[in-house]
Amino acid sequence: MGGTISVAEPILGDEERQNVEQVLESGQFLQGQFVESFERKWADYVGVDHAVAVSNGTVAIQLTLNALGLEPGDEVIVPSLTFGSTATAVVHQGGVPVFADIDRDTYTLDPEDAERHISDRTRALLPVHLYGHPAEMDELLALAEEYDLAVVEDAAQAHGARYKGTTVGSLGDAACFSFYATKNITTGEGGIVTTDDAEMAERLRLLRSHGMTSRDDHEVLGYNYRMSELNGAIGDVQVERLPEFNARRAEISERLRDELADVGWLRPATIREHVEHAYFWAPFEVQTECIGMSGREVWQALKDDGVETRHRYTKPLYEQQVFQSHDGFNGEFPWSANERDHLYDESLPVVESIAGRVIGLPNHPNLTDDEIERVVEAVRNFADENGGDGNERP
Template identity: 80%
Template sequence: MGGKISVAEPILGEKERENIEQVLESGRFLQGPFVASFEEAWADYVGTDHAVAMNSGTAAIQLTLNALGLEPGDEVVVPSLTFGSTATAVVHQGGVPVFADIERDIYTLDPADVERHISDRTRALLPVHLYGHPAEMDDLLELAEEYDLAVVEDAAQAHGARYRGDVVGSIGDAGCFSFYATKNITTGEGGVVTTDDAELAERLRLLRSHGMKSRDEHEMLGYNYRMSELNGALGVAQVERLPELNARRTRISERLRDELADVEWLRPATIREYVDHAYFWAPFEVQTDEIDMSGKEVWRELRAAGVETRHRYTKPLYEQPVFREHRGFNSEFPWSENEHEHEYDQSLPAVEAVAGNVIGLPNHPNLTDDEIDRVVETVRNFPEDYAVGR
């Protein structure tokens, strides 16, 4: 049968090793040539004038909101289905996240639900290109224009995705990427902000490095959010391979969609015809009425059958204790800075229908054709062939 098939793997090669060796030999760990080249290559790839590297995607979002001028108690509209740090980054910057619904078919921030969440305190929209599918950017940009809001793209899951031909991260005022170990490419840990705004980029460079313009001057309240040369060394090698790695991810994901198209209990996620999916995930929706199992049970049983899948996100963000209980800075700050209620006792229909029911099948470029065959076979024969240990 073979061993367990993993759902994600970092793909690292000789170049990465050589670059790391070079850093070790040089003894230079910060603000050196690898991070600078990585930034240049990433800006080039995304098609923006600037790219500013940081130590995580979460830091990238926080500092972007900071550099855009977010003040304590200001509101940012975020989707209800995403990794928690899209919204905790807002809180880190003293902002209040406001949760809107997702589009039922593509799982991203629903422009039709955003407008009623805009208030006199709203400063920005923070769409997430979830699982690799771009959010509906044209409608969101139109709303932003009408209400004078910034648009920050959370592109942490969408390296190389395109919306109507534009690479994500180049569409809003800024794009925030994560290079965490399981992403399409990785620097181990890392983040990058992309933007065409030279002043914004300059503020980000100050903010990530103690707010220091020179060795002797702290200009502003900065952080130590720099990317190290070790991470940059990986990044330089990884960016070069991204087109090839994404092409392989796409081939695998499309094959899974084709070969599993007639499985009744599993529906491939919708992909709008004018986008290029980055296939961070190969997302499928469990049809719980067809299989009489929850998404979590499917995830657990497939794993027992040797196929690891992704299974997130299992509840809307407005149900998470950190937001529901206003657990901010060991106090109610930043919610205390805002005059609106923010009780988060909402129930949004699309996110409630989707949460917990999406799984990602293995689609990383290291998979062999045999392993892909096994994924197809296991899913096609599931659950009949496998004892369901409930």
């Protein structure tokens, strides 16, 4: 037995180090040739005309909504089971996140429930390609067309995923990616917006750098959301390694799905035939009624056995304190101004039934075949050791 098997690892090599070294030697930390080159490569990889690098995935969403002209109090429909910043970024822009239910199988925004939540203040849909599985974009794009809404893809977890043959990030009006350290590729911290819209790209470039058109001119209310050259230097190499990383992630994740197919208490997440999963996670659903344990307890027990897993998201976003207490802009805005407190009284059936059940097994490209075998064994032995009757699927 070795040490603990980690669930995620950034993979950095000599080329990344050389690039970083070059930036350190130059003393040029402001976004420059590496950030620009990274943007060009990312746009080409995704298949769009423009990519605008920023300091993280959260501000990528905020700036995109800003560039789309989101006005204070405008509503944006988001899935209720995702990382918090999908929704807090809407609030940062003065908008109101409206929580919709998810598809039972893919955990992504349910188009029918999204439609139910459309009001005359709705301006955009913000589907998340959760765990690396693309949302049902055809239905969502049709809905957007019918109601004249923008579509922003939250592709933070879906580097290189494909929907009906098209790479995600090129399907909506714009898409936002994160390069946080656990993601399929990393820049340390970082994010990027992709779009085919030249005007939007121009506006994003302005917004990310103080709204300045020249050294002395602040044209619009901007921010300092630039990606530093150090982060760009890493991204410029990582983007080239992404296809190889993703191939290994897929190989490992599919092996886990195959080898654990007959374990009754663990159901592999559905992967629709028309998608290519990015396998940010290798997601499985804990069949609590079968093993007699919660997702949390499974997570803890596997951890004690030296296998780290992911266990998120355990709480629907509408139950989070920040939305329950309407704690945006000192509690004043946009909540009370809009008298929309009822939006957070939701109890959405699919989200409620999934929250806390999904775990992600280790699947990062650094894993050796022996380590993968150890993960398989730990899971296979689990039911016996923990007294579950776990091999009958309900």
